[in-house]
Amino acid sequence: MAGQLAHFGLDFMRVGVDMRVVRAADVDAEVHKRFPDLRFDRRALSNAEIGCWLSHLTAWNLLLQSASSTCTVIEDDLKLLPGFDRAIAAIAGRPCFDIVYLGTSSRNVSQRRRIDIAGYAVHEPVGVILNTWGYSVTRNYAERFLGTDHGTIALPIDHYLGGRGRRVRPRIGVLQPTVLHEDPVLGTASQIGPYTRRFDRSRWFESVRRRMMASAVSDIYYSLYRYL
Numbered sequence: 001m002a003g004q005l006a007h008f009g010l011d012f013m014r015v016g017v018d019m020r021v022v023r024a025a026d027v028d029a030e031v032h033k034r035f036p037d038l039r040f041d042r043r044a045l046s047n048a049e050i051g052c053w054l055s056h057l058t059a060w061n062l063l064l065q066s067a068s069s070t071c072t073v074i075e076d077d078l079k080l081l082p083g084f085d086r087a088i089a090a091i092a093g094r095p096c097f098d099i100v101y102l103g104t105s106s107r108n109v110s111q112r113r114r115i116d117i118a119g120y121a122v123h124e125p126v127g128v129i130l131n132t133w134g135y136s137v138t139r140n141y142a143e144r145f146l147g148t149d150h151g152t153i154a155l156p157i158d159h160y161l162g163g164r165g166r167r168v169r170p171r172i173g174v175l176q177p178t179v180l181h182e183d184p185v186l187g188t189a190s191q192i193g194p195y196t197r198r199f200d201r202s203r204w205f206e207s208v209r210r211r212m213m214a215s216a217v218s219d220i221y222y223s224l225y226r227y228l
Helices: 002-007 024-034 047-064 084-093 139-146 157-164 203-213 216-227
Strands: 070-074 078-080 099-104 109-117 120-125 132-138 172-176 180-182
Touching: 002 078, 024 047, 047 070, 047 139, 047 157, 070 084, 084 099, 084 109, 084 120, 084 132, 099 180, 109 172, 109 216, 132 139, 132 157, 132 180, 157 172, 203 216
Parallel strands: 099 172
Antiparallel strands: 070 132, 078 180, 099 132, 109 120, 120 172
């Protein structure tokens, strides 16, 4: 990933909080140290999922400490496509959405409801967007999120930001065509498990979902979104 970003001439910082093999008490201490006003539901989220939350929120904090209006957060198992650098610059120049996904396996995206930004199209989703690989977030949204009492957070961050969060629900858009995608080898081997024992987070469910998304049935179903 460092090599790919260097190819585009982009400055970056690696941010990662790995909680997979950390004791529960130490996880709680780390959450309190970094974000004393946040609480996470341990019955709904594993240590790994809480670590994922802290990784993203740490990046948002770095945004707030800078003079930038947006920052881009990407996973480390991606292939960056031509135009990646131009796309994030265009989004930063016209922040019409709280969060713009630069790539996702979710395909429930309206083809009619969209905003054109400097030659790129940002489409509104129809329903929840999941399995996100990279996004640009605005300073305004990061400030609102970190300044809000969320109660106890019981959703993984991708579910929360993708449309299931209620307290500070972001206005989200999806860039099309996307400027990054998941590496086909690294993507299946780099999941952040263990997860909690939820059916939708199981390896079996994820495997079936991946096969379904790549099938002709999926293509036919999601072709309907061109009319929405």
